[in-house]
Amino acid sequence: MSDDARKFDPAKATSFFTGRGHSGWLGLKYSDHGDDWVELELPWREDLLGEDGQRVLASGPILSLMDMASGMAIWRAMDDFQAIATLDLRVDYVRPAREGASVFGRSQCYRITRSAAFVRGLAHDGDSGDPVAHIQAVFMKIASNARL
């Protein structure tokens, strides 16, 4: 119900963001969302491995996945699509992702102030109770009145 009233729908917006550019190249897909969180899927890809001869996904794509999911979680929590910029993003890679498995990035926006938005999240390869990475990030709003 309240969902229908929301202006920012992550399910619809994802295809807009992933139709081109870096997110499109990574092949990110919509997975799930709630009031203040968004989960995106990064499908397994042979050319995104972190080291020749090892079947482990590079960490870079996970960083991109979490950056994107975090931005969308913020728009969802603000219910507004306004310009934001990543200020700081930390990723702790707690274990390698399983070969051949999609990685899901789930980020939650837990606090919004006048100028900043704070997120935390995790990446998992099927079981969110056994994550492959944890993240924490701060985004700045680039509102026109912030320049005053």
Next chain:
Amino acid sequence: MSDTNEVEALTPYARSLGITLDRWEDGTPVMMVPFEETVEGRPEHYHGGATGGLLETAGYSALRAELARLDRKAALKPINITVQYLAAGKSRTSYAKGRITKLGRRSANITVEAWQDDPSRPIATAVMNVLMAETDG
């Protein structure tokens, strides 16, 4: 030579994203990525994830070059990375260079800077911790 060979061992991910070696500076590789659609976020700007990928690749390259110099062989595994975004990456080539702050037996701490026109005005910096799993030799 041996340095160059080590950096040719760019990760499949880095090759796929379009990252290459630009030059050597004081024995450290400077990596670059041209502005193509693969790195674009909002129109005409780098995606934060692509900038992060460049920083991470430069960090690993610096570490691989140093390990090669020391004749050490190790599989590198990421522990964590913290990226600070300082300015929007515009639609031109970006460069990045890592500096090894601490090289231990099992882990390394690396700081990395990325810039576009002026190395003294970085667009992003990162701190990384990398686990080095020793292989034979």
